[in-house]
């Protein structure tokens with residue numbers, strides 16, 4: 001039995017394109033895998049810890065020390081966040097483009113959970129190791145934008161959304177990644193693009 005964890009980064013509720021496509025995915029997943037556990041983690045629900053003190057704790061750990069006091073508490077909060085993130089073997093992310101990149105709550109999750117010994121190892125000679133690799137985890141990502149679209153020129157903005165997020169996933173060791181995209185731009189046929197995204201979401205969810 002698997003657990004699907006849907007991590008969502010849009011705060012726009014019923015107006016959200018990425019949440020809507022993710023719901024199509026989750027419904028198809030539920031039908032195909034009726035015994036699996038499904039959890040939704042809305043990154044806007046206030047559950048992400050502040051990482052100001054955590055950043056100090058991180059450097060303490062990186063230098064081989066043990067965080068104590070306020071640093072210890074921040075480190076424990078980060079650990080609880082990591083454990084929730086690591087509790088599933090099937091991960092669905094819904095990710096709007098914000099200012100050519102990802103919403104800051106998703107970056108906050110990345111900054112909180114990406115810790116030495118949890119997500120990565122490091123050796124001064126050989127560099128990084130990727131601690132989530134080889135654990136049979138699968139990832140699906142819903143990417144949406146409203147102006148940028150593949151094939152448009154730089155006057156319609158850049159794309160640091162999927163390149164950045166894919167780089168992070170791969171750095172953690174999560175390399176089995178499927179993408180579902182909705183990039184209709186301003187002049188596109190939104191209904192047709194939605195139908196394409198929904199079909200792809202259902203197809204991936206059934207085999208996920």
Ligand SMILES: Cc1cc2nc3c(=O)[nH]c(=O)nc-3n(C[C@H](O)[C@H](O)[C@H](O)COP(=O)(O)O)c2cc1C
Pocket residue numbers: 010011012015016017018019095096097098099100101144145146147148149157
């Ligand atoms: C704060 C903010 C920044 C955005 N920046 C961009 C952008 O740089 N490029 C773009 O194509 N769309 C941008 N958009 C539009 C969203 O990517 C688009 O509406 C997307 O569908 C939002 O996802 P959602 O519907 O799931 O909330 C932005 C939207 C918001 C709210």
